[in-house]
Amino acid sequence: MTVRIGITGGIGSGKSVVSRLLEVMGIPVYISDMETKQLMVADNRIRGELIALLGEEVYVGGILNKTLLASYLFGSPEHARQVNGIVHPRVKEDFRQWVRQHAGCSMAGIESAILIEAGFAGEVDAVVMVYAPEEVRVQRAMKRDASSRELIERRIRSQMSDEEKRMRADFVIVNDGETPLIPQVLALITFLSQNNTYLCPPKK
Numbered sequence: 001m002t003v004r005i006g007i008t009g010g011i012g013s014g015k016s017v018v019s020r021l022l023e024v025m026g027i028p029v030y031i032s033d034m035e036t037k038q039l040m041v042a043d044n045r046i047r048g049e050l051i052a053l054l055g056e057e058v059y060v061g062g063i064l065n066k067t068l069l070a071s072y073l074f075g076s077p078e079h080a081r082q083v084n085g086i087v088h089p090r091v092k093e094d095f096r097q098w099v100r101q102h103a104g105c106s107m108a109g110i111e112s113a114i115l116i117e118a119g120f121a122g123e124v125d126a127v128v129m130v131y132a133p134e135e136v137r138v139q140r141a142m143k144r145d146a147s148s149r150e151l152i153e154r155r156i157r158s159q160m161s162d163e164e165k166r167m168r169a170d171f172v173i174v175n176d177g178e179t180p181l182i183p184q185v186l187a188l189i190t191f192l193s194q195n196n197t198y199l200c201p202p203k204k
């Protein structure tokens, strides 16, 4: 059976970095942000429901209007609930299918900032929280996205608090820029694996 690892943590905590480390160790990771964006374009049901909610302009020339969607979604908890209600059930189905496709792997991961809020904790065998202090996260996200503090802080406020995430996590990886990451990722794999048989079988 594939051990499913849920990788979560707030904006700029370093989930993508941890996911890349798992991937180079042979553990495939479902990157929710990326897969969700593809589904929002390819899935007719999601497209129809988003258009019904936000109007035709939510797609411009077939491309998702991220600015419009982001300003609506992060505008209020009720708006987030509406968008999430359209998108997340379909992402869950897609993730389950992806896990079946990776049945040959002893471990597989899913990366999502809102893993717990979106109801994915029950889809994984272990929840791993990547933690960094909020100010470090804000600085990283501002630098990476050339974004404003206000915008990042608004997104942070639409997510579960670090304290709550910590309580729900089975394992915490500290990525504060001082604590080395690789030993922690190795400790996680050792914690989860039996006899270190976590690598996917070679592709035929």
Ligand SMILES: CC(C)(COP(=O)(O)OP(=O)(O)OC[C@H]1O[C@@H](n2cnc3c(N)ncnc32)[C@H](O)[C@@H]1O)[C@@H](O)C(=O)NCCC(=O)NCCS
Residues within 6 Å of the ligand: 010, 011, 032, 033, 036, 037, 065, 066, 067, 069, 070, 073, 080, 083, 084, 087, 091, 112, 113, 114, 118, 155, 158, 159
């Ligand atoms: C609003 C969108 C268009 C913004 O796209 P953009 O490329 O600017 O940002 P990106 O996708 O990289 O998201 C940045 C961060 O915002 C946060 N975020 C994204 N969606 C959500 C959400 N529904 N609730 C809370 N935080 C969210 C996450 O920390 C994420 O890593 C995009 O995030 C989106 O389509 N979100 C809705 C779908 C969703 O819930 N995605 C999360 C994966 S399940």
Ligand SMILES: Nc1ncnc2c1ncn2[C@@H]1O[C@H](COP(=O)(O)OP(=O)(O)OP(=O)(O)O)[C@@H](O)[C@H]1O
Residues within 6 Å of the ligand: 009, 010, 011, 012, 013, 014, 015, 016, 017, 018, 113, 140, 141, 144, 175, 176, 177, 178
């Ligand atoms: N330990 C670190 N030292 C220095 N920079 C880091 C470290 N970890 C992450 N970063 C940088 O911080 C930024 C945010 O990291 P990353 O993209 O992994 O976060 P994330 O949790 O996936 O964020 P988001 O939820 O916004 O997608 C990136 O530009 C990354 O290169």
